[in-house]
Amino acid sequence: MKRLFFIGYMGAGKSHAAKQFAQASGRPYVDLDDAVELAMGQTIQAAFLEHGEAYFRRHEAKVLAQVIGDTTIQIVACGGGATCASGVDQMLIRAGHVVHLDPAIEVLISRLLKQQHRPVLTRRGKPFDAQGIQNHWLERHACYAFAHERLSETVSEEDFRRWMEL
Numbered sequence: 476m477k478r479l480f481f482i483g484y485m486g487a488g489k490s491h492a493a494k495q496f497a498q499a500s501g502r503p504y505v506d507l508d509d510a511v512e513l514a515m516g517q518t519i520q521a522a523f524l525e526h527g528e529a530y531f532r533r534h535e536a537k538v539l540a541q542v543i544g545d546t547t548i549q550i551v552a553c554g555g556g557a558t559c560a561s562g563v564d565q566m567l568i569r570a571g572h573v574v575h576l577d578p579a580i581e582v583l584i585s586r587l588l589k590q591q592h593r594p595v596l597t598r599r600g601k602p603f604d605a606q607g608i609q610n611h612w613l614e615r616h617a618c619y620a621f622a623h624e625r626l627s628e629t630v631s632e633e634d635f636r637r638w639m640e641l
Contacts, residue, residue, distance in 0.1 A: 476500070476502070476549065476638070476639055476640075476641055477571045477572045477641040478546075478548070478549050478550070478551070478570055478571030478572065479493075479496065479549065479550045479551070479571055479572050479574065479638055479641070480551045480553055480567050480570070480571055480572070480573045480574065481493050481550075481551065481552045481553060481574050481576055482553045482557070482558050482567070482573055482574070482575050482576070482619050482622060483555065483575050483576035483577055483619055484555050484577075484583055484612050484615060484616070484619075485555040485583070485587060485593055485595070485596070486555075486582075486583045486586035486587045486590070487555070487576040487577065487578055487583065488576050488578065488629070488630070489552040489553065489555075489576055490506050490508070490552045492552070492574075492576060492630045493505075493506060493550050493551065493552035494506075494552075495630065495635075496550055496630070496635055496638065497549075497550050499635050500549075500550070500635070500638075500639060502549035502550055503547060503548055503549055503550070504548065504549065504550035504551065504552070505542050505548050505550070505551050505552070506551075506552045507535065507538065507539060507542065507551060507552060507553050507554050507557060508552075508554050510538050510541075510542060511531070511534055511535050511538045511554070514534060514537070514538050515531075515534050519531060519592075519594060520592055520594045522534070523594035523595070524594065528594075528595065532556070532560060535554055535556075535557055535560075536557075536560050536563070539553070539557055539563065539566070540566070543566055543567075543570045553567075555595075555615070556595065556615065556618075558618045558619060558621075559615060559618040564618075564621040567621075568621060568623075572623050572624075572638070572641050573621065573622040573623050573624075574622060574623065574624050574625075574626060574638075575619040575620075575622035575624065575625040575626070576626055576630070577619065577625050577626065577627050578627060578628075578629075579627065580609055580612055583608065583612060584605045584608050584609065587603075587608050588604075588605065588608070595611075596608060596611065
């Protein structure tokens with residue numbers, strides 16, 4: 476099986492899909508956001524508040540390179556903005572099979588409006604509304620275009636079987 480990288484916008488289900496596939500396949504996985512928090516010694520939200528997005532992105536890129544370098548890790552849920560950094564697309568393409576989870580924008584908005592822990596979805600201390608989320612999604616959407624495949628529906632057992640054969 477090739478290594479599998481889940482990418483996509485916040486709330487797309489990357490962490491959930493990675494965990495489900497890891498359980499189904501018996502393969503080790505990493506949630507990049509969790510790994511970055513562990514490396515920084517603080518939550519992503521705290522890092523954004525104390526140091527800003529650039530600080531977080533530097534740590535995210537460093538941890539992603541470490542994760543890619545550890546070939547025992549077979550499944551990775553990438554952060555929503557990780558693939559917007561220069562060169563990450565090529566690193567992931569070389570390292571394995573990249574799946575873009577891309578549910579409808581209405582689904583993402585519904586999920587994200589219920590969550591308060593997404594620091595990138597706030598401006599001047601106020602959370603984005605539905606239009607703000609859609610605008611940010613439009614800005615980021617091109618960051619996922621390089622993926623080997625795009626799924627707009629929920630990950631299925633058929634997807635799991637196909638990925639096991641890669």
